[in-house]
Amino acid sequence: MDLRRKIHFLECDRCQRRFGPSESEGTCPDCGPTLGTLTVWYAYDEIARSFQRETLLARREPSLWRYLEILPVPERPALLHPRVGWTPMYDLPRLAQEIGVRRLWIKDDGVNPSGSFKDRASCIGVARALLQGKTTITAASTGNAASSLALFAACAGMRAVIFVPQTAPSAKVAQLLVFGAEVLAIRGTYDQAFDLCLAAAEKNGWYCRNTAINPFMSEGKKTAALEICEQLGFEPPDCVVVSVGDGCIIGGLWKGFQDFLRLGLIQRLPRLYGVQAAGCAPLLTAFQQGQDMAAPLLGGHTCADSICVGQPRDHLKALRAVRQSHGAMTAVEDEAILEAIRTLARKAGVFVEPAAATAFAGLKKLVEDGLIGNDERVAVMLTGNGLKDIATALRASGREPTVIDPDPSQVPA
């Protein structure tokens, strides 16, 4: 469908000012980059006429492109990586019982091409950049969004300029370099890398994929919610639990559930729970204080590098998602995150990075705190592959190899 017919308008998350479908690739000029994030709304009534449960059930496309009718591009770009999204959901009855919920599913987004959830947004970002004839695309990232963007830019033959904090884990930096990106490692924080990237994009006319600043990233991220609905037979779970750094993933999930509700594909919405690391939880603070926005936090620290974000760029969308859905924010200590890595590996056979494990640790806490009840059906979003951060995995394992000589008598029974 033509893009101007498909997208109804873009709306400022703060002042509700509306923009035409092609009018902005950034934030609301009245409210600025920190508050003026935009939400994309579609022509739902018209789309719903031909986009129904049966349409989807008949589709074999095993990627997020199965939702083309509600994606902000006119067609699937030929050059992009063919396998993004449509990640597996595992039903885990034993873990459900152990934690104390009626049903438990985990959605394993670590199997995406670059190993993280961020591929959902990056492929949309590159598709939008291609639409506009851009040849350079840029982003600042703690690591996953960057390696993901580098992959999709490489597939599309675009130049990628990536801003990372110098502390980004080496696996993520290795990915960037292998995919051929130009990597600028900033002697500073993620937040500083973010601002630097924004300024460079504006100055050089590069396409900017930055979370929150780019209104179309949520449209990629929302596809995980659409898949959850479809994979559960259009019966959404009672709750969805996900880790939160910038807030874009939880905001995107909420958008996805809303899109499907507006299209009549689901009949009710789940509650959304955001989990932060206790050492860096500005959105939890904002939630607890009843604020609509998060105050920047300096010097946050956690082993979950992907969500170590002091200034959450998608704070408005994240807080709105949690409040509108009647969910909550919570936070967990690093020790609980490490334990969740172990539990997921040993009881579900899924090896995740610390930020992903944070969501699972959060679920345990939410059940203990009585926010999620024992009769509820819960989905946990796992956002990144454990191979992304080996050092923390080794810490989490609580074990060491036993070094022996090649001598049978040294082998334990």
Add this chain to the structure above:
Amino acid sequence: MDLRRKIHFLECDRCQRRFGPSESEGTCPDCGPTLGTLTVWYAYDEIARSFQRETLLARREPSLWRYLEILPVPERPALLHPRVGWTPMYDLPRLAQEIGVRRLWIKDDGVNPSGSFKDRASCIGVARALLQGKTTITAASTGNAASSLALFAACAGMRAVIFVPQTAPSAKVAQLLVFGAEVLAIRGTYDQAFDLCLAAAEKNGWYCRNTAINPFMSEGKKTAALEICEQLGFEPPDCVVVSVGDGCIIGGLWKGFQDFLRLGLIQRLPRLYGVQAAGCAPLLTAFQQGQDMAAPLLGGHTCADSICVGQPRDHLKALRAVRQSHGAMTAVEDEAILEAIRTLARKAGVFVEPAAATAFAGLKKLVEDGLIGNDERVAVMLTGNGLKDIATALRASGREPTVIDPDPSQVPA
């Protein structure tokens, strides 16, 4: 189907002695562990009556369990990881043109649960161990088979004792530990770890998953060939290219194509090409010298740790696969392997470990040498995820991050 009805017999690869379906979980006693590897043959005529193209086309099961009729277990074990195999095949027209073949597909087995092809064998190994009521399972491995086994053993609640050479990459060891395996790091080679593991299994009554020694591992590995056939509409490619260490994967692929031919599901067989690293190529030497078996090689070395095998345990099956299929063996230098990592990342968006890239580097060489023609349809098997070996990826990238201060004037245009 009952296992005794489904499996016709096991046959020694050297002396052709036959064993009943439950008679052996190891090698032929007459020929010993080095030469007496066994092949599993099914009751094809009976199976073919109800296992046809239409049967498979109607199946939605996105895992190797879609081939249960020709797997050596009576049913799918409930506890095992739900997503093994049925990995994506990517059609790469641009790379096909660049390399000079008519069609090129790559099969990305790095998306398996533990990130490698070996998951296909490990899940069958654990399923067989469960059948026999074993509580401990063991293996020696350069890394991938081990981390894979650790994952499936964890899912099944079994104890895993893993023998690795002390030089195994840390990512693979981290996975082992996270999955809760007992890891014995041997001050010695993979070959020494292998012998030590065999002795310990026999002494302690542990189930042994070792490549070649266990006849059922090939039955897991063959499923990649079955998937290639199905994913190409039952029209196998002209050639399949795969890296070779122990030789079990190429042997397993050949078994898969043969099974489908015997069932009438395909009409012809592809040629199989095995690629070794030039620094450790005992199977290439055996092939060139017209030998049926490989002479052990001491002191082999390559960046492709997964195929750094001086004494290939599945040499009989590997050499037979290459010769019977009218394929060949070849070898590539480490530099070509690093270049293949870059090419696959930057032109196909797939990040692979060195051993996987070896197959792609081999394809280039086979085309240059005229062994694979410009009019041929080729599938390349990619056996492991690039996140498994970050150090080599960094070397392969040929790039480094540019470190800058958070200062716009330091950003290049």
